Amino acid sequence: MTTFTERPVADVDVANIARIYDYYLGGLYNFAIDREKADRIRTMLPGVDLLARANRDWLRRSVRFLLDQGVDQFVDLGSGLPTANNVHEVAHARNPLARVVYVDHEPSAVLHGEEILADEPLAAMIEADGRRPEQVWAHPRVRELIDLSRPVGILMGGLLVFVDDEDDPAAVVAAYRDACAPGSYLSISHLSDDLADAATRTQVARMTDAYRVGVGQELYVRDREVIASWFEGMELVEPGVTLMADWRPDPGSCVDAQTSSRVLGYGATARVV
Structure with missing residues:
Protein backbone atom coordinates (compact mmCIF):
# COMPACT_ATOMS: atom_id res chain seq x y z
CA MET A 1 0.00 0.00 0.00
CA THR A 2 1.39 3.36 -1.03
CA THR A 3 1.30 6.17 1.50
CA PHE A 4 1.68 9.86 0.78
CA THR A 5 3.03 12.56 3.04
CA GLU A 6 0.57 15.38 3.25
CA ARG A 7 2.18 18.69 2.32
CA PRO A 8 1.43 21.76 4.42
CA VAL A 9 -0.86 24.33 2.86
CA ALA A 10 -0.74 28.10 3.11
CA ASP A 11 -2.96 29.67 5.76
CA VAL A 12 -5.08 32.12 3.79
CA ASP A 13 -7.13 33.19 6.81
CA VAL A 14 -4.28 34.90 8.68
CA ALA A 15 -2.19 37.76 7.34
CA ASN A 16 1.41 36.79 6.66
CA ILE A 17 4.33 39.21 6.82
CA ALA A 18 6.14 37.71 3.82
CA ARG A 19 3.03 37.94 1.67
CA ILE A 20 2.35 41.51 2.85
CA TYR A 21 5.86 42.42 1.71
CA ASP A 22 5.24 40.66 -1.59
CA TYR A 23 2.08 42.73 -2.04
CA TYR A 24 3.99 45.97 -1.42
CA LEU A 25 6.49 44.88 -4.08
CA GLY A 26 3.76 44.22 -6.62
CA GLY A 27 4.12 40.44 -6.42
CA LEU A 28 1.40 37.85 -6.97
CA TYR A 29 1.92 35.56 -3.96
CA ASN A 30 -0.51 37.22 -1.57
CA PHE A 31 -4.13 36.79 -0.55
CA ALA A 32 -7.06 39.04 0.33
CA ILE A 33 -6.26 38.93 4.06
CA ASP A 34 -2.69 40.05 3.34
CA ARG A 35 -3.80 42.90 1.09
CA GLU A 36 -6.37 44.05 3.63
CA LYS A 37 -3.79 44.16 6.42
CA ALA A 38 -1.19 45.80 4.15
CA ASP A 39 -3.61 48.54 3.14
CA ARG A 40 -4.46 49.16 6.79
CA ILE A 41 -0.76 49.47 7.67
CA ARG A 42 -0.32 51.90 4.78
CA THR A 43 -2.89 54.23 6.35
CA MET A 44 -0.61 54.41 9.40
CA LEU A 45 2.61 54.93 7.42
CA PRO A 46 1.88 56.31 3.96
CA GLY A 47 4.72 55.24 1.71
CA VAL A 48 5.43 51.97 3.51
CA ASP A 49 5.15 50.26 0.12
CA LEU A 50 7.75 52.68 -1.27
CA LEU A 51 10.00 51.81 1.66
CA ALA A 52 9.63 48.11 0.81
CA ARG A 53 10.50 48.80 -2.82
CA ALA A 54 13.51 50.91 -1.80
CA ASN A 55 14.75 47.99 0.26
CA ARG A 56 14.33 45.60 -2.66
CA ASP A 57 16.08 48.04 -5.02
CA TRP A 58 18.97 48.31 -2.54
CA LEU A 59 19.15 44.51 -2.39
CA ARG A 60 19.37 44.22 -6.18
CA ARG A 61 22.14 46.82 -6.36
CA SER A 62 24.00 45.02 -3.57
CA VAL A 63 23.82 41.72 -5.45
CA ARG A 64 25.07 43.32 -8.64
CA PHE A 65 27.97 44.88 -6.73
CA LEU A 66 28.91 41.53 -5.21
CA LEU A 67 28.77 39.89 -8.62
CA ASP A 68 31.19 42.54 -9.86
CA GLN A 69 33.55 41.49 -7.05
CA GLY A 70 33.46 37.90 -8.26
CA VAL A 71 31.01 36.53 -5.69
CA ASP A 72 28.95 33.69 -7.18
CA GLN A 73 27.10 32.30 -4.14
CA PHE A 74 24.57 34.06 -1.96
CA VAL A 75 22.61 33.42 1.24
CA ASP A 76 19.57 35.67 1.64
CA LEU A 77 18.53 35.65 5.30
CA GLY A 78 14.96 36.43 6.31
CA SER A 79 14.27 36.59 2.60
CA GLY A 80 10.50 36.36 2.51
CA LEU A 81 9.20 35.17 -0.84
CA PRO A 82 11.69 34.90 -3.74
CA THR A 83 9.52 37.01 -6.05
CA ALA A 84 9.60 40.39 -7.80
CA ASN A 85 13.00 40.12 -9.51
CA ASN A 86 14.79 38.70 -6.50
CA VAL A 87 18.36 37.59 -5.83
CA HIS A 88 18.51 34.48 -8.03
CA GLU A 89 17.08 36.35 -11.01
CA VAL A 90 19.52 39.25 -10.62
CA ALA A 91 22.44 36.87 -10.11
CA VAL A 101 19.83 30.03 -0.89
CA TYR A 102 16.84 31.87 0.52
CA VAL A 103 16.28 31.46 4.26
CA ASP A 104 13.06 32.13 6.13
CA HIS A 105 11.59 30.74 9.35
CA GLU A 106 7.97 31.14 8.27
CA PRO A 107 6.49 27.89 6.85
CA SER A 108 4.08 29.64 4.47
CA ALA A 109 6.90 31.65 2.90
CA VAL A 110 8.98 28.49 2.50
CA LEU A 111 6.06 26.61 0.95
CA HIS A 112 5.51 29.31 -1.67
CA GLY A 113 9.25 29.69 -2.19
CA GLU A 114 9.70 26.00 -2.93
CA GLU A 115 6.97 26.25 -5.56
CA ILE A 116 8.56 29.31 -7.15
CA LEU A 117 12.02 27.71 -7.28
CA ALA A 118 10.91 24.21 -8.33
CA ASP A 119 12.66 24.53 -11.68
CA GLU A 120 15.77 26.32 -10.35
CA PRO A 121 18.45 23.71 -9.53
CA LEU A 122 20.93 26.36 -8.36
CA ALA A 123 18.48 28.17 -6.06
CA ALA A 124 16.78 26.84 -2.95
CA MET A 125 14.36 27.99 -0.27
CA ILE A 126 14.91 26.57 3.20
CA GLU A 127 13.10 26.84 6.50
CA ALA A 128 15.52 28.02 9.17
CA ASP A 129 15.88 30.87 11.64
CA GLY A 130 18.29 33.44 10.24
CA ARG A 131 19.07 34.55 13.79
CA ARG A 132 20.67 31.13 14.35
CA PRO A 133 23.65 30.81 11.98
CA GLU A 134 24.42 27.27 13.11
CA GLN A 135 20.90 26.24 12.07
CA VAL A 136 21.38 27.75 8.63
CA TRP A 137 24.79 26.17 8.00
CA ALA A 138 23.57 22.75 9.11
CA HIS A 139 20.79 22.60 6.54
CA PRO A 140 21.44 19.98 3.80
CA ARG A 141 20.57 22.33 0.93
CA VAL A 142 22.97 24.96 2.26
CA ARG A 143 25.71 22.34 2.50
CA GLU A 144 24.91 21.27 -1.05
CA LEU A 145 24.91 24.72 -2.65
CA ILE A 146 27.20 26.91 -0.53
CA ASP A 147 30.96 26.40 -0.16
CA LEU A 148 32.14 28.34 2.89
CA SER A 149 35.77 27.91 1.90
CA ARG A 150 35.09 30.41 -0.90
CA PRO A 151 33.71 33.98 -0.76
CA VAL A 152 29.96 34.19 -0.19
CA GLY A 153 27.53 37.08 -0.13
CA ILE A 154 25.46 37.19 3.06
CA LEU A 155 22.36 39.31 2.56
CA MET A 156 20.43 40.69 5.52
CA GLY A 157 17.86 42.88 3.82
CA GLY A 158 15.78 43.76 6.85
CA LEU A 159 16.48 40.61 8.87
CA LEU A 160 17.77 42.46 11.92
CA VAL A 161 14.62 44.57 12.11
CA PHE A 162 13.08 41.44 13.67
CA VAL A 163 15.93 40.73 16.12
CA ASP A 164 15.51 42.20 19.59
CA ASP A 165 18.40 43.44 21.71
CA GLU A 166 18.29 40.33 23.91
CA ASP A 167 19.10 38.21 20.85
CA ASP A 168 22.05 40.56 20.19
CA PRO A 169 21.99 41.54 16.50
CA ALA A 170 25.69 42.48 16.66
CA ALA A 171 26.52 38.92 17.71
CA VAL A 172 24.37 37.53 14.88
CA VAL A 173 26.31 39.61 12.35
CA ALA A 174 29.65 38.61 13.90
CA ALA A 175 28.75 34.91 13.76
CA TYR A 176 28.05 35.10 10.02
CA ARG A 177 31.18 37.17 9.49
CA ASP A 178 33.34 34.63 11.32
CA ALA A 179 31.87 31.70 9.35
CA CYS A 180 32.78 33.24 5.99
CA ALA A 181 36.02 33.07 4.05
CA PRO A 182 38.03 36.27 3.53
CA GLY A 183 36.71 38.12 0.51
CA SER A 184 33.11 37.42 1.49
CA TYR A 185 30.67 40.30 1.95
CA LEU A 186 27.83 41.09 4.34
CA SER A 187 25.08 43.42 3.15
CA ILE A 188 22.66 44.81 5.75
CA SER A 189 19.66 47.11 5.56
CA HIS A 190 17.61 48.25 8.53
CA LEU A 191 14.61 50.37 9.45
CA SER A 192 15.49 53.70 11.08
CA ASP A 193 13.79 57.00 11.82
CA ASP A 194 16.66 59.10 13.18
CA LEU A 195 16.43 61.50 10.22
CA ALA A 196 12.63 61.61 10.15
CA ASP A 197 10.51 64.50 11.34
CA ALA A 198 8.24 64.15 14.36
CA ALA A 199 5.13 63.39 12.31
CA THR A 200 6.87 60.60 10.38
CA ARG A 201 8.28 59.12 13.58
CA THR A 202 4.76 58.96 14.96
CA GLN A 203 3.65 57.17 11.80
CA VAL A 204 6.51 54.67 12.13
CA ALA A 205 5.47 53.96 15.72
CA ARG A 206 1.90 53.32 14.57
CA MET A 207 3.14 51.01 11.85
CA THR A 208 5.22 48.95 14.27
CA ASP A 209 2.21 48.71 16.58
CA ALA A 210 0.13 47.45 13.64
CA TYR A 211 2.65 44.74 12.86
CA ARG A 212 2.78 43.69 16.51
CA VAL A 213 -0.98 43.53 16.97
CA GLY A 214 -2.14 42.56 13.49
CA VAL A 215 0.63 40.23 12.31
CA GLY A 216 2.18 39.16 15.60
CA GLN A 217 5.60 40.44 14.60
CA GLU A 218 7.74 42.92 16.55
CA LEU A 219 9.74 45.42 14.49
CA TYR A 220 12.73 47.24 15.95
CA VAL A 221 13.78 50.72 14.85
CA ARG A 222 17.46 51.60 15.30
CA ASP A 223 19.67 54.59 14.51
CA ARG A 224 22.64 54.81 12.17
CA GLU A 225 25.25 54.62 14.93
CA VAL A 226 23.96 51.27 16.13
CA ILE A 227 23.73 49.86 12.62
CA ALA A 228 27.27 51.03 11.78
CA SER A 229 28.64 49.29 14.89
CA TRP A 230 27.62 45.89 13.50
CA PHE A 231 30.31 46.14 10.80
CA GLU A 232 33.18 46.07 13.29
CA GLY A 233 36.06 43.94 12.04
CA MET A 234 35.11 44.33 8.37
CA GLU A 235 35.99 46.80 5.61
CA LEU A 236 33.01 48.98 4.75
CA VAL A 237 32.44 49.46 1.05
CA GLU A 238 32.02 53.06 -0.07
CA PRO A 239 29.86 55.04 0.59
CA GLY A 240 29.55 53.31 3.97
CA VAL A 241 26.33 53.29 5.95
CA THR A 242 23.92 55.50 4.00
CA LEU A 243 20.25 55.87 3.35
CA MET A 244 19.30 52.94 1.12
CA ALA A 245 18.49 55.23 -1.80
CA ASP A 246 21.99 56.74 -1.58
CA TRP A 247 23.89 53.46 -1.59
CA ARG A 248 25.43 53.23 -5.07
CA PRO A 249 22.30 54.40 -6.90
CA ASP A 250 21.96 53.36 -10.51
CA PRO A 251 23.25 56.00 -12.96
CA GLY A 252 20.44 58.26 -14.06
CA SER A 253 18.09 57.12 -11.32
CA CYS A 254 15.82 59.80 -9.93
CA VAL A 255 15.32 59.72 -6.17
CA ASP A 256 12.21 61.46 -4.88
CA ALA A 257 13.58 63.61 -2.09
CA GLN A 258 10.04 64.61 -1.11
CA THR A 259 9.01 61.09 -0.08
CA SER A 260 9.16 60.79 3.70
CA SER A 261 9.86 57.05 3.48
CA ARG A 262 13.20 57.84 1.83
CA VAL A 263 14.81 58.57 5.21
CA LEU A 264 13.52 55.46 6.95
CA GLY A 265 16.17 52.92 6.08
CA TYR A 266 19.95 52.55 6.00
CA GLY A 267 21.96 50.11 3.94
CA ALA A 268 25.62 49.10 3.79
CA THR A 269 27.97 46.38 2.58
CA ALA A 270 31.27 45.32 4.12
CA ARG A 271 34.05 42.93 3.13
CA VAL A 272 35.29 40.15 5.36
CA VAL A 273 39.07 40.43 5.83
Missing part, protein backbone atom coordinates in the same frame (compact mmCIF):
# COMPACT_ATOMS: atom_id res chain seq x y z
CA HIS A 92 21.57 34.52 -12.98
CA ALA A 93 21.17 37.43 -15.39
CA ARG A 94 24.94 37.94 -15.05
CA ASN A 95 26.15 34.53 -13.95
CA PRO A 96 23.89 31.56 -14.76
CA LEU A 97 26.01 29.37 -12.48
CA ALA A 98 25.52 31.51 -9.37
CA ARG A 99 24.07 29.68 -6.38
CA VAL A 100 21.43 31.20 -4.13
